[in-house]
Amino acid sequence: MQPIQLHWIDYTILLAYVAFVLGIGWALARYMKSSSAFLTSARSIPTWVTGLAFISANLGALELAGMAANGAQYGIATAHFYWVGAIPAMVFLAVFMMPFYYGSKARSAPEYLKMRFDERVRLLNAGAWAVMTVFMSGISMNLLAKLLHLLLNWDYNWSLWICSVVVLLYVLKGGLTSAIYTEVLQFFMIVLGFAPVVYLGLQDVGGWTHLKSQLAVVAQHPAALALNDKTFAPDAWSSAWKPLLGGSANNPMGVDLFAMLFGLGFVLSFGYWCTNFLVVQRAMAAKNMTAARNTPLVAAIPKMLFPAIVILPGMIAVALATLPDKDYRIPPPIISEANYAKAIDTVKNTQPSVADSGVKSVSEALGKKVYADKVAALISANATSKLSDAQIKEGLYNSIAENDYDSVIPSLVKKYCPPGLLALALTALLASFMSGMAGNITAFNTVWTYDIYQSYRRLVLDRPRPATILRADGKHEDVTVALKDLGDEHYLWMAKVITVVGTLLSIACAYFANHYSNAMNVVQLVFGFVNAPVFATFLLGMFWKRTTGTGAFYGLLGGIGTSAIFHSLTLASGDLPGIKGGYVEVMKWFPSEMAQNFWLASFAFTACLVLTVIISLATAQTKSDADLKGLVYSLTPKLKDHEQHFLQRPAVLGVILIIACIILNIIFW
Amino acid sequence: MLDLRWPIGLMFTLIGALLVIYGAATGANTEMYQHSLGKNINLIWGVVLLIFGVLMLLGAIRGKKTPPSA
Numbered sequence: 180m181q182p183i184q185l186h187w188i189d190y191t192i193l194l195a196y197v198a199f200v201l202g203i204g205w206a207l208a209r210y211m212k213s214s215s216a217f218l219t220s221a222r223s224i225p226t227w228v229t230g231l232a233f234i235s236a237n238l239g240a241l242e243l244a245g246m247a248a249n250g251a252q253y254g255i256a257t258a259h260f261y262w263v264g265a266i267p268a269m270v271f272l273a274v275f276m277m278p279f280y281y282g283s284k285a286r287s288a289p290e291y292l293k294m295r296f297d298e299r300v301r302l303l304n305a306g307a308w309a310v311m312t313v314f315m316s317g318i319s320m321n322l323l324a325k326l327l328h329l330l331l332n333w334d335y336n337w338s339l340w341i342c343s344v345v346v347l348l349y350v351l352k353g354g355l356t357s358a359i360y361t362e363v364l365q366f367f368m369i370v371l372g373f374a375p376v377v378y379l380g381l382q383d384v385g386g387w388t389h390l391k392s393q394l395a396v397v398a399q400h401p402a403a404l405a406l407n408d409k410t411f412a413p414d415a416w417s418s419a420w421k422p423l424l425g426g427s428a429n430n431p432m433g434v435d436l437f438a439m440l441f442g443l444g445f446v447l448s449f450g451y452w453c454t455n456f457l458v459v460q461r462a463m464a465a466k467n468m469t470a471a472r473n474t475p476l477v478a479a480i481p482k483m484l485f486p487a488i489v490i491l492p493g494m495i496a497v498a499l500a501t502l503p504d505k506d507y508r509i510p511p512p513i514i515s516e517a518n519y520a521k522a523i524d525t526v527k528n529t530q531p532s533v534a535d536s537g538v539k540s541v542s543e544a545l546g547k548k549v550y551a552d553k554v555a556a557l558i559s560a561n562a563t564s565k566l567s568d569a570q571i572k573e574g575l576y577n578s579i580a581e582n583d584y585d586s587v588i589p590s591l592v593k594k595y596c597p598p599g600l601l602a603l604a605l606t607a608l609l610a611s612f613m614s615g616m617a618g619n620i621t622a623f624n625t626v627w628t629y630d631i632y633q634s635y636r637r638l639v640l641d642r643p644r645p646a647t648i649l650r651a652d653g654k655h656e657d658v659t660v661a662l663k664d665l666g667d668e669h670y671l672w673m674a675k676v677i678t679v680v681g682t683l684l685s686i687a688c689a690y691f692a693n694h695y696s697n698a699m700n701v702v703q704l705v706f707g708f709v710n711a712p713v714f715a716t717f718l719l720g721m722f723w724k725r726t727t728g729t730g731a732f733y734g735l736l737g738g739i740g741t742s743a744i745f746h747s748l749t750l751a752s753g754d755l756p757g758i759k760g761g762y763v764e765v766m767k768w769f770p771s772e773m774a775q776n777f778w779l780a781s782f783a784f785t786a787c788l789v790l791t792v793i794i795s796l797a798t799a800q801t802k803s804d805a806d807l808k809g810l811v812y813s814l815t816p817k818l819k820d821h822e823q824h825f826l827q828r829p830a831v832l833g834v835i836l837i838i839a840c841i842i843l844n845i846i847f848w
Numbered sequence: 849m850l851d852l853r854w855p856i857g858l859m860f861t862l863i864g865a866l867l868v869i870y871g872a873a874t875g876a877n878t879e880m881y882q883h884s885l886g887k888n889i890n891l892i893w894g895v896v897l898l899i900f901g902v903l904m905l906l907g908a909i910r911g912k913k914t915p916p917s918a
Contacts, residue, residue: 188866188867188870191866192863192866192867195859195862195863195866196859196863199855199858199859202855203850203855206850206855207849207850210849223849224849228852356849360850360852360855363852363856364852364855364856364859367856367860367900371860371893371896371897371900375884375889375893379884379885379887379889382885383885594883595883595884595885596883596884596889597874597880597881597883597884597889597890598870598874598880599867599870599871599874599889599890599894600867600884600889600890600893603863603867603893603897
């Protein structure tokens with residue numbers, strides 16, 4: 180892609196957004212007087228704000244780019260991440276789990292684990308979480324800086340540092356509240372920034388009916404767009420359930436019904452939405468229990484409609500790519516100018532009579548798979564009438580038989596946005612990256628300050644300890660000394676210091692991710708190892724009072740270990756043993772990486788669940804029923820919703836949302 | 849605490865107004881609007897943003913505790 184030239188209007192809109200974000204930080208600064216105001220918003224925020232921040236925290240750039248990419252690769256079945264995955268999990272969180280998160284007065288998800296179990300479980304969860312948030316925010320910033328370089332030709336280092344400093348400034352000034360507020364701003368920015376792009380794309384394809392008929396063309400020959408080697412029924416991209424019911428060989432995801440419902444619908448989604456502190460933290464900042472419980476429910480309403488903004492662009496992109504007159508292709512992976520130059524020379528120096536060997540050398544020069552027919556046509560076109568270097572380069576660009584699906588959204592923005600609207604869409608992208616970073620930083624500083632630092636101080640550093648003192652009369656005396664408990668000011672200071680440190684670590688991770696292209700795979704992999712089993716720990720902790728700390732700790736370790744073993748023994752077809760799995764021995768091949776992920780999650784969850792139950796039964800419960808009140812379902816007085824308006828009761832809202840979700844599934848069956 | 853509808857309203861009113869002015873000023877530039885299928889999308893979408901921004905501001909002014917939409 181050629182870099183885009185920005186006009187004054189574009190710069191003005193970008194700067195206006197940055198100014199408003201910083202302004203919010205400054206306006207909130209005077210409220211940040213305690214560590215709880217800074218790290219937990221002192222539980223003061225109205226529902227609609229926490230609700231929109233709840234989904235917005237998840238609507239980072241990785242999600243935006245990733246869902247559009249999945250929309251292109253798998254079609255509307257991607258919506259299962261929303262309609263099977265997210266919505267039921269969010270309703271479950273609101274109705275059943277939030278009373279314990281919010282009611283326990285825990286300041287973080289690991290702190291709940293400490294109250295329910297013990298310090299070991301907390302530290303395992305908090306440690307993994309702290310590392311992951313830093314990596315996630317680093318990866319997000321690396322992608323942003325790369326995108327700005329690619330789209331606008333801005334310098335990578337400057338983009339990275341300036342954006343990070345903006346995030347640091349507003350988080351440092353306004354703490355979690357400012358992160359939550361800017362997430363809401365980002366929510367509107369994304370919806371209002373991308374809606375016109377999607378609308379124009381859909382218009383261009385010729386509306387929904389035409390989109391469906393083009394997707395039928397795609398489904399029958401996905402190899403023509405280098406999407407998939409197989410062929411599928413015409414509705415494989417445009418029906419959500421029918422291809423899935425046909426089994427894993429009949430849908431581009433390569434997933435069957437069980438893996439979808441149990442792996443994605445239950446383990447992965449509930450694990451993510453119900454235990455991920457990044458999103459749960461938003462609900463925990465709500466002003467009261469009802470607001471906290473309604474947070475995920477308010478979030479579920481727009482979440483249900485998001486496929487129109489995040490998945491539809493991917494589907495539009497593949498449909499556009501089948502229409503020759505639209506002059507569009509899914510962007511290929513980035514190839515260096517040097518490799519292009521080599522390939523251009525090869526095209527120039529190859530005679531049409533030996534086109535076959537020319538195709539091979541072009542593919543080697545580019546380092547990518549190519550469409551043989553297109554390269555051969557390019558070679559003969561150049562032989563009949565000499566083409567310019569730029570023309571050959573364009574021909575080569577269109578001949579690369581590999582897709583960089585993550586670039587679907589930027590490529591559509593570039594195609595449909597004139598100056599002006601362009602700034603709006605770019606700002607939306609920028610906003611999603613920056614709030615992705617802010618979200619991770621605010622989750623990181625809370626977990627660090629409360630779960631690691633404060634817990635360490637109280638347990639180790641400030642613990643009363645024996646000492647011998649020399650008295651004035653010359654005799655020795657044994658005493659117990661306890662350091663004075665450090666006041667809240669110390670923790671507020673620490674929270675701010677760690678915010679700066681966290682930002683610097685994220686920047687370091689961004690450079691790391693930039694140098695090792697596999698960094699992102701590694702991190703997501705480890706994240707998957709840790710996230711899938713932990714839902715079993717929370718589930719048993721909240722709903723089975725017999726669960727013991729030892730059971731939870733070793734069960735969780737066992738679950739993580741199971742993930743690692745499962746991963747080392749399985750591989751998705753088309754992948755090489757290594758980072759993608761199968762590095763010990765490939766005992767089981769999956770049709771796709773997604774199927775491998777879903778099954779990995781299912782195994783890890785089940786292992787953690789079974790181990791925790793067995794070990795709990797074998798060990799003694801160290802906590803009394805009184806200790807567990809407010810932490811476990813059976814020992815907590817049921818919440819009375821009767822004084823609220825019927826339609827404001829979480830259970831009623833939850834049922835309405837589930838029905839709406841079922842209707843959506845039927846419409847797009 | 850700061851009512852979030854203020855910054856949201858102000859920002860979208862400002863951006864909406866900018867897009868409307870820019871759209872009106874560049875309306876004759878058919879080449880530029882070929883991107884957006886010949887529509888003056890800046891003008892159209894600027895009006896949408898402006899309406900959204902003003903509604904948010906009205907909500908903030910009335911200072912109601914109920915959510916504006918959602």
